Amino acid sequence: MKVFNVFFALMITLITADAQTLKQYPTEVKKRMNKVENNLGGWVKIQDSTGWNIRARMAYYHINGLSIAIINNYKIEWVKGYGWADTALKIPVTSATLFQPASVGKSIHAVGTMKLVQDGKLDLNRDINDYLKRWKFPYDSISQGKKITTLQLLSHTAGLSVHGFDGYKWGQPLPNIIQILDGRPPANSPAVRSLFEPGTKFEYSGGGYTISGLMDEDITGQPYADYMAKTVFNPLAMTNTFYYSQLTAKQKTNLATAYRSDGKDIGCKYHIYPEDACGASLWTTPTDLAKFIIELQLSLENKSNKILSAATIRQMFSPQVGKDNAAGFFIEQKGNDKYFHHDGLNEGFVADYYASVKDGNGVVIMANTDLAAYIDITEEITNSVATVYGWKGFYTPVLKKEINVPDSITNKYCGKYKFRDDSEQSVTIFKKNGKLWFHDSSSPSPWLMHFSSNTDFFFYEVVFNIHSFTTNAKGTIDGFMIKAPDGSFKVKKI
Structure with missing residues (x-):
């Protein structure tokens, strides 16, 4: 009886939270919210089918937990949390739950750094060692005599190593920023060094952003977290955004717990990151990130310039070397419109946002899950938002007609397949509840197979590939072909 009462109380809590969320919005907004929640879609859309439900996709x-903020016409239209911030303690996600946005924080760092540029304290095109005081970048022959600039750090064109950072479990010693850059204990990452000549191509580097954070401290004479709070968080009323060192004991009770892609925890409540500038140590909410995005959108229209001018933001949004990597942002053309965005992945957390350069539209998504969902659900939710809110040309799925293939045919497809004779990677195709399932040994869970003909099949999980069963001279199934954008190959049945 006690367990039932606890469960009943928890369900009442969740239902009440949902009711309160809905109560505060006008009818038209609630209708759009409902459509977003029930219209999720991937790269392919099956004719005459409806979109996925958000809770079903979470399952x-x-x-375990997810939070969304929607921006419409330069305003936050609605915010909602789903699921659990902590499954063991049964704490539901609310609009105030803090998540780690991971590399999304690079956009915020770039704005803080560009404020120094705008104020004349930093030249984007000068050698970074002109500004670094406590540590100097150790140039070597790899850089071909070329000097690294701040613009290259922010656009990932500096030719530097260290893609990202793993963080530290509770109780582990934490390195300082110099130890991180030199890869010295207790740092668990290698030294940040040159991989190739700067300014020649794109190479994502969280290490480069860590250098940029040290520069900001050396230029301002302030701790990085204090400078960012004063320059970005406070002017935009981002009252639920903190670097880990800024969190109070009370605020830590509102942090979401980190989970793997299988829904299990990562071995502690969350990892601690001493790398502030690359976004790893940041905690925030979709609401606060939406405030940040709206400020950029309004600044471009010269309607609010609390931090940066329109000219400075346009400079930030200019791609460098690559076609979409700008200073702190990635710029994408969707239909006739441009969008700025960034995503992020920490141990047990994912985040993503898309925002239009014009017209003030956007979406922010954060979840306490790991890599698998990073590839899928954030895109599916964004596609739904784009559809419901009429972002023309943003979501253009491949349209397919699914057919029912007789058991007499599908039964022959069941069995084991191998990519190469000398490879351990294999595929098992099996039938469950009348449906065929495809389980790659390298994947944590099987995929449902959808047929567009008696031999051709596709997956929601694999983008743009075409799969076709093949037969030998005797008419026996001997494998399937994978026709991918970058080539085709056969997987043999064994």
């Missing part, structure tokens, strides 16, 4: 991906 499919083993996502």
Whole structure:
């Protein structure tokens, strides 16, 4: 009886939270919210089918908690949390739950750094060693005599190593920023060094952003977290955004717990990151990130310039070397419109946002889950938002007609397949509840197979590939072909 009462109380809590969320919005907004929640879609859309439900997709991906903020016409239209911030303690996600946005924080760092540029304290095109005081970048022959600039750090064109950072479990000693850059204990990452000549191509580097954070401290004479709070968080009323060192004991009780892609925890409540500038140590909410995005959108229209001018933001949004990597942002053309965005992945957390350069539209998504969902559900939710809110040309799925293939045919497809004779990677195709399932040994869970003909099949999980069963001279199934954008190959049945 006690267990039932606890469960009943928890359900009442969740239902009440949902009711309160809905109560505060006008009818038209609630209708759009409902459509977003029930219209999720991937790269392919099956004719005459409806979109996925957000809670069903969370269950499919083993996502415990998720939070969304929608921007419409330069305003936050609605915010909502789903699922659990902590499954063991049964704490539901609310609009105030803090998540780690991971590399999304690079956009915020770039704005703080560009404020120094705008104020004349930093030249984007000068050698970074002109500004570094406590540590100097150790140039070597790899850089071909070329000097690294701040613009290259921010656009990932500096030719530097260290893609990202793993963080530290509770109780582990934490390195300082110099130890991180030199890869010295207790740092668990290698030294940040040159991989190739700067300014020649794109190479994502969280290490480069860590250098940029040290520069900001050396230029301002302030701790990085203090400078960012004063320059970005406070002017935009981002009252639920903190670097880990800024969190109070009370605020830590509102942090979401980190989980793997299978829904299990990472071995501690969350990892601690001493790398502030690359976004790893940041905690925030979709609401606060939406405030940040709206400020950039309004600044471009010269309607609010609390931090940066329109000219400075346009400079930030200019791609460098690559076609979409700008200073702190990635710029994408969708239809006739441009969008700025960034995503992020920490141990047990994912985040993503898309925002239009014009017209003030956007979406922010954060979840306490790991890599698998990073590839899928954030894109599916964004596609739904784009559809419901009429972002023309943003979501253009491949349209397919699914057919029912007789058991007399599908039964022949069941069995084991191998990519190469000398490879351990294999595929098992099996039938469950009358449906065929495809389980790659390298994947944590099987995929449902959808047929567009008696031999051709596709997956929601694999983008743009075409799969076709093949037969030998005797008419026996001997494998299947994978026709991918970058080539085709056969997987043999064994």
